[in-house]
Amino acid sequence: MVTRPAEASVPTDNAADNAAEGTAEGPIQKKGATMKVTVDEDKCCGAGSCVLAAPDVFDQRDEDGIVVLLDAEPAEDQHAAVRDAAAVCPAAAIALSDV
Ligand code: SF4
Numbered sequence: 110m111v112t113r114p115a116e117a118s119v120p121t122d123n124a125a126d127n128a129a130e131g132t133a134e135g136p137i138q139k140k141g142a143t144m145k146v147t148v149d150e151d152k153c154c155g156a157g158s159c160v161l162a163a164p165d166v167f168d169q170r171d172e173d174g175i176v177v178l179l180d181a182e183p184a185e186d187q188h189a190a191v192r193d194a195a196a197v198c199p200a201a202a203i204a205l206s207d208v
Contacts, residue, residue: 162194
């Protein structure tokens, strides 16, 4: 498919191609950034399982071990690790959604 910069955000009748390239009716998104991560610090008990599962996305505060979200929209190569982190979180403090 030929991408013309001036028309990159103009919807076409080929929505699948646009979605795959992150250009469908909106700002151009980081390729593969289809996951939105949120954490609930009030639920977090500082177990650290998320950091072990996805250290590029989660960290913990030094003072109390509460989760620190490093990347709210991780790249596609992190998605499996982030899903694992959410699955093993004993406090259900990690929520995932599509961007
Ligand atoms: S696994 Fe859950 S409870 Fe443990 S630090 Fe991460 S967010 Fe907090």
